[in-house]
Amino acid sequence: MTAGTQDELKTKLRKKFSAHEVGEMCCLGRCHENAAFHVNGTNYSGTDIDSIDSICKKEYSTAEKYNVGNMGSPILTNTHAPFDDYYKIFVKVLQTDPLQCLAELKDSGLRGRGGAGFSLAFKLESCRNVEDDMKFIVCNADEGDPGAYSDRYVMEQRPHALLMGMMIAGYITGASVGVVYIRGEYPESVKIISDAIAKLHAHNFLGKNILGSNFNFDFKVIKAQGAYICGEETALLSSLEGQRPEVRVRPPYPTQKGLFNKPTVVNNVETLANLPFIMRNGGKAYSSIGTPKSTGTKLISLDGHFNKPGIYEADMGTPLRVIIDKLGGGFKHPVKAMHIGGPLGGLVPVSKIDDLTLDFDSFAKEGFLLGHASVVCIPEDYPLIDYLEHLFRFTAHESCGKCFPCRLGSTRGYEMIDKARTSDYKMDRELMDDLLETLETGSLCALGGGLPLPVKNALKYFDAELAPYFKK
Amino acid sequence: MGKTAFINDQLFEIKDGETILSFVRRHIGKDIVPTLCDAPNLDPFGACRVCSVDVALVKDGPAKAQASCHTPVMAGSFIYTDSERIKRLRKNIIELVLTDHPLDCLTCEVNNNCELQTVAANVGIRDVRYPDGKNHLDKKKDLSHPYMTSDFSKCINCGRCVRACDEVQGEMVLSMAGRGFDSYIVKSYNDTFSESDCVSCGACAQACPTSAISDVFESKSVVADKK
Ligand SMILES: Cc1cc2nc3c(=O)[nH]c(=O)nc-3n(C[C@H](O)[C@H](O)[C@H](O)COP(=O)(O)O)c2cc1C
Ligand code: SF4
Ligand code: SF4
Ligand code: SF4
Ligand code: FES
Numbered sequence: 001m002t003a004g005t006q007d008e009l010k011t012k013l014r015k016k017f018s019a020h021e022v023g024e025m026c027c028l029g030r031c032h033e034n035a036a037f038h039v040n041g042t043n044y045s046g047t048d049i050d051s052i053d054s055i056c057k058k059e060y061s062t063a064e065k066y067n068v069g070n071m072g073s074p075i076l077t078n079t080h081a082p083f084d085d086y087y088k089i090f091v092k093v094l095q096t097d098p099l100q101c102l103a104e105l106k107d108s109g110l111r112g113r114g115g116a117g118f119s120l121a122f123k124l125e126s127c128r129n130v131e132d133d134m135k136f137i138v139c140n141a142d143e144g145d146p147g148a149y150s151d152r153y154v155m156e157q158r159p160h161a162l163l164m165g166m167m168i169a170g171y172i173t174g175a176s177v178g179v180v181y182i183r184g185e186y187p188e189s190v191k192i193i194s195d196a197i198a199k200l201h202a203h204n205f206l207g208k209n210i211l212g213s214n215f216n217f218d219f220k221v222i223k224a225q226g227a228y229i230c231g232e233e234t235a236l237l238s239s240l241e242g243q244r245p246e247v248r249v250r251p252p253y254p255t256q257k258g259l260f261n262k263p264t265v266v267n268n269v270e271t272l273a274n275l276p277f278i279m280r281n282g283g284k285a286y287s288s289i290g291t292p293k294s295t296g297t298k299l300i301s302l303d304g305h306f307n308k309p310g311i312y313e314a315d316m317g318t319p320l321r322v323i324i325d326k327l328g329g330g331f332k333h334p335v336k337a338m339h340i341g342g343p344l345g346g347l348v349p350v351s352k353i354d355d356l357t358l359d360f361d362s363f364a365k366e367g368f369l370l371g372h373a374s375v376v377c378i379p380e381d382y383p384l385i386d387y388l389e390h391l392f393r394f395t396a397h398e399s400c401g402k403c404f405p406c407r408l409g410s411t412r413g414y415e416m417i418d419k420a421r422t423s424d425y426k427m428d429r430e431l432m433d434d435l436l437e438t439l440e441t442g443s444l445c446a447l448g449g450g451l452p453l454p455v456k457n458a459l460k461y462f463d464a465e466l467a468p469y470f471k472k
Numbered sequence: 473m474g475k476t477a478f479i480n481d482q483l484f485e486i487k488d489g490e491t492i493l494s495f496v497r498r499h500i501g502k503d504i505v506p507t508l509c510d511a512p513n514l515d516p517f518g519a520c521r522v523c524s525v526d527v528a529l530v531k532d533g534p535a536k537a538q539a540s541c542h543t544p545v546m547a548g549s550f551i552y553t554d555s556e557r558i559k560r561l562r563k564n565i566i567e568l569v570l571t572d573h574p575l576d577c578l579t580c581e582v583n584n585n586c587e588l589q590t591v592a593a594n595v596g597i598r599d600v601r602y603p604d605g606k607n608h609l610d611k612k613k614d615l616s617h618p619y620m621t622s623d624f625s626k627c628i629n630c631g632r633c634v635r636a637c638d639e640v641q642g643e644m645v646l647s648m649a650g651r652g653f654d655s656y657i658v659k660s661y662n663d664t665f666s667e668s669d670c671v672s673c674g675a676c677a678q679a680c681p682t683s684a685i686s687d688v689f690e691s692k693s694v695v696a697d698k699k
Contacts (some may be wrong), residue, residue, distance in 0.1 A: 401655030
């Protein structure tokens with residue numbers, strides 16, 4: 001069951017299961033519906049709970065529905081060609097010089113969709129330039145951001161866009177193994193991706209000397225049993241090696257020494273799924289969509305506070321207001337802020353909506369973060385101090401424990417806020433500022449380093465609401 | 473001159489592939505930049521972050537705090553070893569460390585020979601401002617072994633012992649378990665030293681910056697040193 005939700009759901013489940021059989025799980029990627037739960041390897045949500053009897057008899061499959069929509073020039077959500085036609089893109093790639101493919105990718109300006117917005121062409125090129133007979137393409141499908149389910153959409157609805165994307169990345173870099181690291185909470189994705197790989201085998205698109213070329217490639221699907229931090233690329237690699245998911249120092253970068261010390265490219269699902277479009281239409285066609293510095297489209301996950309929750313695709317640069325009103329159908333009830341881009345993204349007050357467009361630069365300029373573009377609403381009547389307590393608690397719980405600022409600071413911040421929330425203790429603003437600065441400038445990775453952003457946004461835009469918790 | 477970079481606006485020559493820490497130590501002295509998780513002969517780990525320095529690409533340009541022990545020097549960069557911001561960062565990190573450390577230096581075995589104590593004094597900690605919270609102060613000592621002892625209430629999770637056991641001794645007896653605030657050092661399968669596969673080489677005790685792991689024959693006590 002999804003953590004911290006729904007007593008009603010628990011009561012209904014308890015009718016079928018004993019207390020020790022009902023537990024709590026992390027985000028199941030069902031943010032668009034409430035009442036998410038998980039029975040014997042399958043996820044359910046929404047009204048599924050009312051069919052709990054047939055679920056237990058394995059007669060029922062989820063009636064999950066979410067809206068999918070788009071505007072502008074959709075790349076991922078529009079209908080894709082049937083299998084044979086679609087893979088003509090790959091057949092053509094195999095007849096093209098990898099350097100030419102790389103040049104198209106450079107022209108496309110495609111930036112990583114997993115959070116940091118790093119150039120994909122740059123990563124592939126640096127991996128390509130390292131000599132090694134073993135290289136890996138790792139797809140980060142750990143989608144841990146609460147509120148994000150767009151990677152799940154791609155894996156379940158557009159599995160071949162992702163798989164072909166990884167094959168193209170392999171062709172460009174000279175990697176022969178593609179690893180899809182899928183979070184354990186997404187069993188349907190694991191199944192659909194595995195079936196799609198089997199289909200590729202059946203069509204001889206995988207293996208040695210694919211279609212008579214000198215390109216070798218095959219896939220491995222890993223069902224991750226990890227924590228949120230396993231989505232951080234170096235912790236992900238440690239986890240793949242069977243070690244404790246601890247963040248590593250960089251350099252060496254994964255493209256130099258990644259999985260098992262071999263050159264490795266780690267990319268997000270959505271990033272890789274854009275490759276087939278670029279190979280078919282050319283880099284310039286891609287960069288003509290969006291803004292000069294944030295090219296292409298972006299998937300957006302809207303949560304259940306919108307009238308039309310769902311997965312939407314819009315051109316980079318689309319005004320945020322248009323996304324909220326036209327795609328999301330507006331808010332269902334009064335909302336005071338939106339947490340955009342995951343737990344480490346910014347807290348956007350509704351007063352800033354008209355200043356933002358959907359792209360990396362607009363968000364950065366206004367002091368927020370586009371991240372993975374998941375949108376989680378904070379209702380008008382939800383106390384922000386509770387939200388801050390939750391953010392610190394989340395970070396403290398998910399911290400890998402390696403670096404001092406995050407291991408100690410996230411827990412101390414949580415304790416301080418909790419104390420102020422539940423007693424007459426007042427926080428010292430200077431101490432809070434020192435803590436945020438320490439996390440932001442000192443942390444080894446973006447978990448500890450990213451927490452201060454939403455907290456600072458809250459302190460800035462909801463100063464009056466939070467003032468009573470601080471010393472005067 | 474070959475490749476160069478600036479330390480506090482003075483120009484120095486870089487050795488190929490060296491870290492900012494070794495560059496600074498070579499040219500302007502060993503005690504300029506404090507460290508806790510770094511140790512000679514061990515791979516850089518990047519945990520404590522007190523070795524951070526400011527690095528700018530142009531003079532007086534925007535600077536980024538970078539951990540000097542694992543960041544290579546970039547030719548032409550401007551390194552500032554103790555800007556106000558960096559001094560604040562180091563002090564605030566040590567303050568956090570002291571929220572989970574017994575404040576009993578005077579009776580501690582390694583009093584006056586403790587890296588944490590030295591760094592704390594150098595960064596100028598006056599008090600710990602955080603309210604009391606969870607901690608590891610009641611961790612039991614492990615006195616099961618004739619030579620090796622541990623008192624993990626003194627442990628600062630720097631991971632030096634783990635790397636020493638692995639990289640120096642090739643034993644991998646010690647490892648870090650758990651996560652976040654609850655991470656802790658385990659010996660083999662969470663045993664005591666006597667039940668673990670420890671070969672009593674003492675490498676971990678030598679690497680430990682505090683008195684969290686000790687070797688009875690190689691006490692780091694200052695009194696013992698003088699004998
Ligand atoms: C705490 C943390 C969690 C992360 N989780 C994810 C994730 O679930 N999925 C993802 O693609 N990237 C995640 N990232 C970002 C990855 O480290 C990495 O930047 C990304 O996979 C690179 O792919 P891209 O360039 O295609 O975005 C996370 C980063 C951090 C610090
Ligand atoms: S910031 Fe947190 S999660 Fe990242 S390395 Fe440091 S302790 Fe680990
Ligand atoms: S004394 Fe034991 S635990 Fe310590 S480094 Fe040697 S073998 Fe490892
Ligand atoms: S026992 Fe010593 S060396 Fe090991 S992590 Fe703790 S403080 Fe560091
Ligand atoms: S000495 Fe550099 S991070 Fe600890």
